[in-house]
Amino acid sequence: MLSQSSLITDCLYLSNARAAGDPRQVTGCGITCIINVTEKKGSVSPPPGVEYFHIPVSDTPVSRLSDHFDEVADKIQVTAESSGRTLVHCNAGVSRSAALCMAYLMKHRGVSLLEAHGWVRTCRPVVRPNNGFWKQLIQYEGGLRGCNSVRMVSSSMGEIPDIYEEEARNMMPL
Numbered sequence: 001m002l003s004q005s006s007l008i009t010d011c012l013y014l015s016n017a018r019a020a021g022d023p024r025q026v027t028g029c030g031i032t033c034i035i036n037v038t039e040k041k042g043s044v045s046p047p048p049g050v051e052y053f054h055i056p057v058s059d060t061p062v063s064r065l066s067d068h069f070d071e072v073a074d075k076i077q078v079t080a081e082s083s084g085r086t087l088v089h090c091n092a093g094v095s096r097s098a099a100l101c102m103a104y105l106m107k108h109r110g111v112s113l114l115e116a117h118g119w120v121r122t123c124r125p126v127v128r129p130n131n132g133f134w135k136q137l138i139q140y141e142g143g144l145r146g147c148n149s150v151r152m153v154s155s156s157m158g159e160i161p162d163i164y165e166e167e168a169r170n171m172m173p174l
Contacts, residue, residue, distance in 0.1 A: 005029075005087070006124035009109070011080035013087040014101050014124055020089040023047040032084030035072055037065075037096040051079075059095045061132025069103040069140050077108045098127035099137055106137075106144055113141040114149035117163065134161045 005015030005025075019025065020034055021044040033051040036042055039058055046052045053075065057063045076086045090096035098120055105116040121127050129137065135152060138161075142148050152159045155168040 005089075005093070008101050008105075008120060008123050009080075011085050012076055012101060012104065013085065014093055014097050014120065014127075015087060015089045016093040017042065017089055017091050019093075020087055026050060026087065029087075030085050031087045032082075033075065033079045033086040035075065035086060035088045035097075035100070037068075037088065037090045037100060057096055059090065059130060061130050061135075063132065064136075065096060065099055065133050066103075066136035066140055068100065069136075070107070072100045073104040073107040076104045092126075093124065094126050095129045095133060098124070099129040099133040102129070102137055103140055106141055112145065112149035113137055114163065117150070131159060131161070 004019040005013050008014050013029065013031065017038060020036065021042055023044070026034065027047045031050060034046050035053045035055065037055045037057055039056055041054045055068050057065050057068065072088070079086045088097045088100050101120050102113065102116040105111050105119055106113060111119065138148055138150055138152065150161050150163055153162045153165055155165060157168050160168055
């Protein structure tokens with residue numbers, strides 16, 4: 001298993017940039033495709049035979065990560081169908097890469113956004129896409145399923161996904 005990475009499905013890993021940059025571990029886990037969702041391309045070249053894609057998106061609520069939901073989900077699926085494994089990573093493996101893994105699960109595993117979030121969070125408890133990415137995931141789910149399992153609600157911390165509502169009630173705003 002990759003240090004600081006999480007196995008989401010038999011063909012999908014989620015990690016931070018550090019784990020994705022370790023060629024021995026990437027090779028050891030049978031990774032055949034790396035999707036880097038950070039502002040800058042990594043300085044370490046992937047091992048021979050590993051496809052590498054860079055999606056330059058910042059971890060800000062106004063970034064249009066949803067422009068890449070379909071292409072990344074489809075790439076993960078095509079890689080899986082050819083018996084490959086994909087590693088999706090951002091800097092920390094918390095927001096951008098987690099949101100892309102959730103989009104894949106909704107599109108190709110047929111789960112709701114609520115189920116996709118639970119699935120990914122069970123595998124990697126630190127996941128927490130920013131609120132802008134949540135809004136994009138909610139819109140994406142509506143397009144795929146015709147309904148939504150998560151909605152944005154007002155809280156003392158501003159607008160948040162309803163799944164964080166109870167957590168927000170227990171926090172004091174700074």
